[in-house]
Amino acid sequence: MIYWDYAAAAPPYDEVARTVEQLMRLHYANPSSLHRAGAEAAALIERAREVSAAALGVLPGEIRFTSGATESNNLAIKGAALQYTGRGRHIITTEIEHPSVYESCLQLQQMGWEVTFIRPDANGTVNPSEVAGAVRRDTVLVSVMHVNNEIGSVQPLAEISRAVKSANPRTLFHVDGVQGFGKLPGDPRDFGADLYSLSPHKIRGPRGSGLLYVKEGVQLFPLLSGGSHEGGLRAGTENLPAIVAGAKAVRMASEWRGEFVSRILPLRNRLLAFLREIPEFIVNSSEKGAPHIVHFSYPGMKGEVMARQLEQLGMLVSTRSACSSRLAEPSRVLLAIGRDESAALGGIRISFGDEHTAGDVAALEQALLGAIKALKIAEGGMR
Amino acid sequence: MKPIEPARLAGTSIEYADMLLLRFGEFTLKGKNRTRFEKTMLRHVREIVKPYSRARLLKEYGRIYVELNGEPAQELLEALVKVFGISSISPVKAVRPALEEIVEASLRFIEMLNPEPGTTFKVNARRVWKDFPYGSQEMNRLVSAPLLKAFQALSVDVRTPELELRVEVREQQAYIFCESIPAVGGFPLGTNGKAMLLLSGGIDSPVAAWSSMRRGLEVECVHFFSYPYTSREARQKVVDLARVLSRYAGKIRLHLVPFTEVQTSFAGIGQDNLMVTLMRRAMLRIATALAEREGALALITGESLGQVASQTLPSMNVIGRATELPLLRPLVMMDKAEIVDLAKQIGTYDLSILPYEDCCTLFLPKSPTTNPNLQIVEKIEATLPGYADRLAEAAAAVITVEVTPHGDERPADEADLIATVNEEWF
Numbered sequence: 001m002i003y004w005d006y007a008a009a010a011p012p013y014d015e016v017a018r019t020v021e022q023l024m025r026l027h028y029a030n031p032s033s034l035h036r037a038g039a040e041a042a043a044l045i046e047r048a049r050e051v052s053a054a055a056l057g058v059l060p061g062e063i064r065f066t067s068g069a070t071e072s073n074n075l076a077i078k079g080a081a082l083q084y085t086g087r088g089r090h091i092i093t094t095e096i097e098h099p100s101v102y103e104s105c106l107q108l109q110q111m112g113w114e115v116t117f118i119r120p121d122a123n124g125t126v127n128p129s130e131v132a133g134a135v136r137r138d139t140v141l142v143s144v145m146h147v148n149n150e151i152g153s154v155q156p157l158a159e160i161s162r163a164v165k166s167a168n169p170r171t172l173f174h175v176d177g178v179q180g181f182g183k184l185p186g187d188p189r190d191f192g193a194d195l196y197s198l199s200p201h202k203i204r205g206p207r208g209s210g211l212l213y214v215k216e217g218v219q220l221f222p223l224l225s226g227g228s229h230e231g232g233l234r235a236g237t238e239n240l241p242a243i244v245a246g247a248k249a250v251r252m253a254s255e256w257r258g259e260f261v262s263r264i265l266p267l268r269n270r271l272l273a274f275l276r277e278i279p280e281f282i283v284n285s286s287e288k289g290a291p292h293i294v295h296f297s298y299p300g301m302k303g304e305v306m307a308r309q310l311e312q313l314g315m316l317v318s319t320r321s322a323c324s325s326r327l328a329e330p331s332r333v334l335l336a337i338g339r340d341e342s343a344a345l346g347g348i349r350i351s352f353g354d355e356h357t358a359g360d361v362a363a364l365e366q367a368l369l370g371a372i373k374a375l376k377i378a379e380g381g382m383r
Numbered sequence: 384m385k386p387i388e389p390a391r392l393a394g395t396s397i398e399y400a401d402m403l404l405l406r407f408g409e410f411t412l413k414g415k416n417r418t419r420f421e422k423t424m425l426r427h428v429r430e431i432v433k434p435y436s437r438a439r440l441l442k443e444y445g446r447i448y449v450e451l452n453g454e455p456a457q458e459l460l461e462a463l464v465k466v467f468g469i470s471s472i473s474p475v476k477a478v479r480p481a482l483e484e485i486v487e488a489s490l491r492f493i494e495m496l497n498p499e500p501g502t503t504f505k506v507n508a509r510r511v512w513k514d515f516p517y518g519s520q521e522m523n524r525l526v527s528a529p530l531l532k533a534f535q536a537l538s539v540d541v542r543t544p545e546l547e548l549r550v551e552v553r554e555q556q557a558y559i560f561c562e563s564i565p566a567v568g569g570f571p572l573g574t575n576g577k578a579m580l581l582l583s584g585g586i587d588s589p590v591a592a593w594s595s596m597r598r599g600l601e602v603e604c605v606h607f608f609s610y611p612y613t614s615r616e617a618r619q620k621v622v623d624l625a626r627v628l629s630r631y632a633g634k635i636r637l638h639l640v641p642f643t644e645v646q647t648s649f650a651g652i653g654q655d656n657l658m659v660t661l662m663r664r665a666m667l668r669i670a671t672a673l674a675e676r677e678g679a680l681a682l683i684t685g686e687s688l689g690q691v692a693s694q695t696l697p698s699m700n701v702i703g704r705a706t707e708l709p710l711l712r713p714l715v716m717m718d719k720a721e722i723v724d725l726a727k728q729i730g731t732y733d734l735s736i737l738p739y740e741d742c743c744t745l746f747l748p749k750s751p752t753t754n755p756n757l758q759i760v761e762k763i764e765a766t767l768p769g770y771a772d773r774l775a776e777a778a779a780a781v782i783t784v785e786v787t788p789h790g791d792e793r794p795a796d797e798a799d800l801i802a803t804v805n806e807e808w809f
Contacts, residue, residue, distance in 0.1 A: 019808045034614060040803045050791060051809045060791055166398055169457050228737075248809050 002360050004317045007149060007179060007293055007351030010204045013252065016245045020206050023241040031238050032227065041240055048247035055247075055254040056196070057187045058213055064230045065243050068210035069178045069199030070100040071223075073143075075212055075234065076174045076195040077104040079220030080141045081113060087170060088138020092116045094126050094155075095336035096148050101176055102332075105143070123286040124153030124337045132163030139171045146180030146191075150320045150333045150349060151284045152293030154184060161192030172218065178202055182253030182260065183292050188213045195220075198250065200242075204353075205249025209242035256354070264352045265291045267361050271350065274365050280372055282343050284334060292352040295320070297334070297343040301375060306348050309374055313367035318349040396495045396562055397456045400474030404560060405447040405463060408470035408568035424468040424571035430633060431462045448475070464564060465631055467597050468571035473549075473560040480515060480557040485522075486529050488559050489548055493534055496546070496561070503540035506530070508550040515552045526550060570599025572632060577601040578711065579674040580683040581666060582637070584620050584739065587685030587714055589731035590722050592628050594713040595683050602628070603677055604635060605670045607642035617739035618794065625786040627731050638673055639782040639794055642666075645773050652763060655748035659693045660755040661763065664705035665774060671706045672778040681709040687722065688715050692751040701755045 003011070012020075023044070029037035031045055046060070053060040066072045081091065093105050095117045105115045116134045120126045131142060142164050144155050161173045174195040175188065182203045188196040194215040201207035214220060214233070226235025253260075268291055275283050275296050284295040298306050303319030310317050320331045330344030350364070405428065407421070425440070428447055432438045438459065441448040449459065456474060463472055476492065478484040489506075498504075508522035517525060526548070531537055537546070548561040575598060582588045582604040592602050606621045622637065629635040642665075649661045670682050686694045693702060703710050714722055726732035764770055782794045 023808065039615060039800055043800050043804055044808070047804045047809060059789060165455075165457075169395075169398060244808050251809060 001314050001316055002356075002363060004315060004350045004352070004356075004364065006353035007202065007349065008318055009201055009207070010353055012201075012206060012245075013204045013249065015252075016205055016249055019245040019248055020241040023244055027240055031240060032229070041238075044240060044244055045238055048244045051247040052211055052250045055250045056198075056211075056213060057189055059216060061231075062213055062216055064212045064214055064233050065238065065246075066210040066212055066230075066234055067208060067236075067239070068201070069098075069176070069197050070210075071234075072197035072199070072210045072212040073098065073100040073174075073176055074104050075220060075223055076197060076214075077101060077141060077143055078108065078223060079233075080172050080174070080195065080218075081108050082221035083219050084140045084172070087140050088136070090114045090116070090136055090139045092118065092131060092134050092139060092142045094118045094120060094144055096120055096124060096150075096153070096333040097143065097145055098149055098176055098178070101143050101145065119336055120153065122338050123288070124148055124151050124284075124333070125288075126155050126160065128156055128159040128163040131160050132167045135164055135167035135171055137168060139168055141172045141174055143174040143176065145176040145178075146186070147178075147184065147290040147293070148333060149179045149293075150331060150347070151286075151295040151337070152179075152289035153286060153337075154180070154288065154290055157186065157191040157193070165192065179290065179293070181250075182257050183290050184261075185257070188215070194218050200246035200249040203249050203253035206242045206245045208239055209246035211246070211250070260354050261291050263354065264356065267356055267358060268292065268294055268352060270358070271361055271364065275368075278368070278372070282339070284337070284339065284343075284347065294350045294352075296348055297339065297346045298348070298372075298375075299340075299342040299346055301346045303345065303347045305375070306346065306371060309371040310348075310367055312374075313370050315364055315367045318351070320347045320349055395474075396476075396492050396560075397460055397474045399476055399491060399495055400451065400456050400560075401477045402441075402451055402475045402558075403449040403456065403460060403463065404473040404475045404558070405449065405466075405469050405566075406471045406473075406563075407445060408468050408566075408570070420468065420571050420574050423574050424466070427466050427468070427572050427633070428463065431466060432459065435459060460564065464566040467567055467569045467599065467631065469566040470568045471563045471565050473563050475558045475560040477556045477558055480512060480552050480554065482517065482525060485550055485552075485557050485559060486526055489526055489530060489550070490533055492548065492559060492561055493530055493537070493546075498534065498536045498546055500536045501538065502536055502546050503544045504530075504537040504546045504548070505539060505541045505544040506548045506550065508552070510552045512552055512554040514554070522550060522552070567597060569597035572596065573599065573601035575599035576681075577603065577677070577679045578681040578683050579670050579677065579679040580604050581670055581685070582606045582621060582624065583685070584617060584624065584735065584737075585685065586726050586732065586735040587687060587690075587722055589624050589628060589685075589735060590725045590729065591683055591685035591713045593631060593725070593729045593731075595711065596628070596631055598713075600681075600683075602632065602635070602683065603673075603679060604628075604637045605640060605666075605673055606637060607640050607666055607669075609643045609646055610641065612643065613740050615800075616737075620734060620737050620739055622784060622786060622792065622794070624731055624734050625784075626788065626790070626792075627729070627734065629786050630788045631729070633787070635786045636677075637784045637786055639784065640669055640673075640777050641780050641782075642777060645669075645777050648767060648770070648773060652767070654759075654763060656750055656752040657755055657760060657763065658748050659751040660698060660701055660760055663693055663702045664760070664764070667702065667705040667710075668774050669778045671708055672775070673781065674708060681711050682706055683711045683713065685714055686712045687717055687719070690719065692753045695753040697754045698752075701757045701760055704757065 027041045029041045031041040049060045049063045053063050109115045118126050172194040175191050175193040177196050178199045196213035198211040200209050222233050224235045271294050275281050282297045307319050330341050334344035435454040437452040438454045439450040476488045478488045506523045506527040508519050510519045551558040578600050580592050580602050595602050608618045625635045625637045645665050649658050784792050786792050
């Protein structure tokens with residue numbers, strides 16, 4: 001079996017798993033306890049904050065630990081909205097955001113907020129001047145993802161940020177950096193982000209830990225009440241093993257990004273070229289997209305059927321994003337970039353990790369050809 | 384010290400600016416020393432502007448121009464309004480010295496400010512370059528006519544306008560500006576000498592520190608802590624407060640004094656109601672020793688008359704006699720609400736209200752006296768065994784931390800805790 005679903009969950013590095021195990025055994029004390037063991041646990045969290053901050057090029061005080069990217073995105077969007085109701089009740093996002101951003105915005109809409117959803121072009125890219133054009137005096141927040149989790153399209157974040165800030169300097173800019181970090185250059189400061197979400201388990205860290213960069217001076221309304229953990233922003237006993245191991249994964253991803261890209265980009269390009277040769281497929285990812293995601297459709301064939309056929313042939317792939325793959329509806333992202341319903345139902349996502357080789361890609365190509373053949377025979381038989 | 388809001392303007396012209404004009408505060412009244420003040424301020428401004436590599440400084444008589452060259456105006460403005468000695472900042476648009484360009488830029492300015500109907504207005508033009516074809520008076524008319532035509536909201540008032548558009552025509556460029564954003568004013572950093580401030584974790588003393596810095600004092604801070612009765616968080620909170628102050632000073636030296644021994648020595652004397660008085664006097668003595676060592680010429684406290692028992696006039700009298708140095712109390716006549724307001728503006732309030740025990744709330748007597756007797760207090764101190772040695776020991780055991788705005792300094796004795804961190808885990 002070859003695993004092609006790194007964008008959904010990447011297998012943790014051995015070092016990461018070791019850190020989790022050792023910390024669970026050695027540092028079980030509650031970081032809020034006043035005794036020495038508690039102080040040691042607290043020191044580890046502060047070190048994790050420094051390490052993550054250094055990898056992101058920000059200040060340690062600007063890092064908040066959460067339970068994952070979903071919480072980071074919820075906290076960034078709803079936390080900013082509830083904090084700054086005085087500035088207005090308007091939010092801008094795109095039609096291709098991850099559900100944790102998209103649904104947060106829909107929730108605010110139910111609460112009486114106005115939400116403008118920007119539509120991307122056919123490549124899945126958002127036009128900065130279109131975003132800026134939607135900014136009003138009462139726009140509290142603009143939220144745009146770095147890399148789309150289904151098709152891998154990349155947003156021009158620095159341009160969007162500049163355009164938004166010149167339209168309204170008080171509007172906050174949130175970036176969902178989950179699929180971009182460790183794969184593409186740029187950190188929160190380069191993007192002019194006020195808020196930036198990360199998830200270590202997408203970069204071979206542990207799950208159950210997330211990061212939110214909150215630019216100095218930006219206030220958020222806490223979504224979880226309780227103790228004064230994480231500067232009062234997120235109550236709850238800290239998940240120490242996940243926080244420390246998460247910081248390790250963040251550091252490793254930032255250090256190895258260059259190597260990752262130079263190894264994986266040729267593999268992705270080879271797969272893209274191969275897919276374009278097959279008349280049955282529509283390729284939904286663009287060459288200019290992220291180096292680790294390839295998405296294609298087999299119109300008329302449900303993505304799930306294709307995925308199960310590929311599994312028979314030893315390839316574990318995803319239909320669009322894992323978070324939505326159990327839904328029967330067509331992909332919101334594919335519809336937004338102008339695909340018809342048939343193509344939007346039949347999507348397959350291949351996502352690369354740093355362990356893949358040219359041999360793996362060759363095996364995948366053979367499996368794809370085999371799957372098409374098998375499905376054709378089955379289709380013929382059913383008719 | 385509340386910034387004055389510009390009247391009835393909805394927008395701001397800051398994003399349109401090519402440069403920022405910094406005006407100096409009251410020290411411009413100084414005679415011979417003026418150059419020294421200006422140099423200090425220029426150094427401070429240069430420090431702030433340093434991270435913005437494209438920005439250029441231009442020094443002129445009585446003002447500094449910051450040419451932005453594409454650097455973010457809003458960010459620089461927010462940093463520069465905190466520079467002591469600057470009284471106000473204007474976002475300036477620079478255009479070629481030609482009438483049509485001046486008018487066009489002026490239109491854009493007013494458009495961005497989006498004045499509400501009925502805003503009173505005038506143009507104030509100055510022709511510095513005498514070869515420019517129109518005189519100052521003439522320019523007033525030539526610029527204001529198209530503005531009044533374009534914006535129905537404006538009506539002319541030449542004496543006390545809410546909105547004054549200023550035009551300066553120079554040979555190289557014409558400068559146009561109309562907003563004057565209030566800055567902190569005061570004296571440039573450290574131009575009035577150095578003082579030692581008693582920094583608690585409370586609301587008042589950081590405000591006293593800021594007020595002192597604003598008057599041109601270089602401030603070093605002393606904090607007294609009581610391990611193991613108070614937490615590391617309580618002490619780190621003070622380091623973090625010093626960090627906020629360092630944004631205004633560039634760097635703050637913070638002296639952390641272990642106070643437990645001194646404090647517990649007062650416990651057995653059976654004079655609970657004098658405890659606070661004795662404690663405060665001990666703090667002043669230790670701070671005086673440190674001030675002498677560091678070359679500081681005064682002590683500063685955050686005391687405000689009547690706030691607590693130790694801040695009644697009789698208390699302040701008895702406590703203040705523990706030092707021969709001038710004792711400065713910048714907040715002495717301020718209301719609590721005013722102090723809180725200032726704490727919020729300078730950014731220390733949220734830290735100050737974090738609820739950790741500190742050495743002042745520890746062993747607090749039920750009824751501290753508001754009217755201590757100096758002779759009794761002196762007698763108690765004279766009979767405490769080894770009292771002077773204990774004060775000297777505390778002063779000698781001081782841990783000094785140099786705190787910077789973006790650093791992550793920790794007191795040296797926390798190194799052992801950090802040492803338990805296994806770097807392999809990261």
